Amino acid sequence: MHYKVLKMKRLVILGAGTGGTIMANHLKKELDDKKWGITIVDGRKQHYYQPGFLFIPFDQYKPEDVVKPIQQFIPEGVDFVNISVDKINAAQHQVVLANGNTLLYDILIIATGSEIAPDETEGMQGDEWGKSVFTFYDFEGAIALRDKLKNWQGGKLVVHITEMPIKCPVAPLEFAFLADSFFKDKGMRDKVEITYVTPLSGAFTKPKTTETLNYLLKEKNIHIKTDFAIESVDNDNKQILDYGGKSVPFDLLVTVPTNKGSQVIENSGLGDELNFVPTDKATLQSKVHPDIFVLGDATNVPTSKAGSVVHFEAEILTENILTYIKGQKLEEEFDGHANCFIETGGGKALLIDFNYDHEPVTGTFPIAGIGPLRLLKESRFNHYGKLAFKWVYWNMLLKARPIPFVKARMSIAGKDYN
């Protein structure tokens, strides 16, 4: 009798956020555990439901609604290494941990996400940071802003995007809409002037959304400043300054700082100027090394940095990793699909569905001609969809359980492209 000694192969996932956690759950089901060991590495203890950050400043979600232990979502049989990563040595197929230990891999999945980098903008973290300059793009920032809004007496509220790309590109606009409702409900809307400042050419940049949604800004009396590329925050005079010499004064600045990929990517020399990893937009294989795959906010692929995107990517990537293991050509192609609820205030929301090739349009979702959800149209039903999604996220999405009717590849049925 022959005994064949099989050396276990190792798949390592960096990051136990949305993408990494979903991949761990998919691959645990798909890979033969006699041949493959799966390790997931993340130095943090907590998993945040990041879409919930938007609601914390308005006290619609409590901080405890959006945070659970990371460990709770890691499937049994997957090793969770609760240590930060220092860097990846791609040539040696090796991950170096913060404590100096190393992990060898046969396949590496980078899911290290993106984070805010307020220090990229001069003066952003100056004397006014935490006094009149805030961000809701991290947990602590969202809570600090909630405390500020509780007693704020009104004035000039400036909602601002530093530069693209950012995580969840619609969130700052949703913030402006929710702020309008919030101050109306408090009976002080007349004391607040809301201005939305963007580096792009409009709050809406796609033809259909511009046509369909521009009324929202007028209806909510939100002023807009476009093509504004911030150079610095002037703390003394409480204004933001643009490279072209423009300025916008504020009493309360709610900014989305520059978003960057993880420091790990920079340490590893694997990223672009903003630490995003060059990635094939269809297969999600990295362009830096064939045994490295990337998903979610960590990639440079031209779709939104959003949870729905990483959820769809995870299905495609799982198939591609199984194909890669068999030594076959990667055939599954990600189409850039994203599907997002957009809060418009007053208990209503919109729904958008789009991909690399198709902009968001009106129509019905998820069942063509029936819905029940309406695309690019405000409704209460969409708002309940957004609130229900928190449950879906914790109970289905992270655990890679199929969500009925919602497919990784976008369907063009039921949509009005003409």
Added chain:
Amino acid sequence: MDKIISGKNISLTDEGFLKDFAQWDKDIADALAAENQIVLTPRHWEVLTYIQNEFKNDVPLSIRKIGKSGIVDIKEFYQLFPVAPLKTATKIAGVPKPVSCI
């Protein structure tokens, strides 16, 4: 909408961006620059070439990214394309305007 630019019939968006990069050539760039009161110098061309390469690689553009490109810093980018530089430079380069998801 269609427009005759340097003798060629070119398809443009409502905001004046080329719909099809394949229709772009250097004469069209000169003509679009002139409409924006810009005379293209070799420095402009270095920036335009960088923008086109990033576009071909599907990399989203931002002013900061151009500032970090090693081609120009942001101050010079503004000197070269004084009004809404990213919008103007992408238009002249024949690539789509930078957009968000909506």
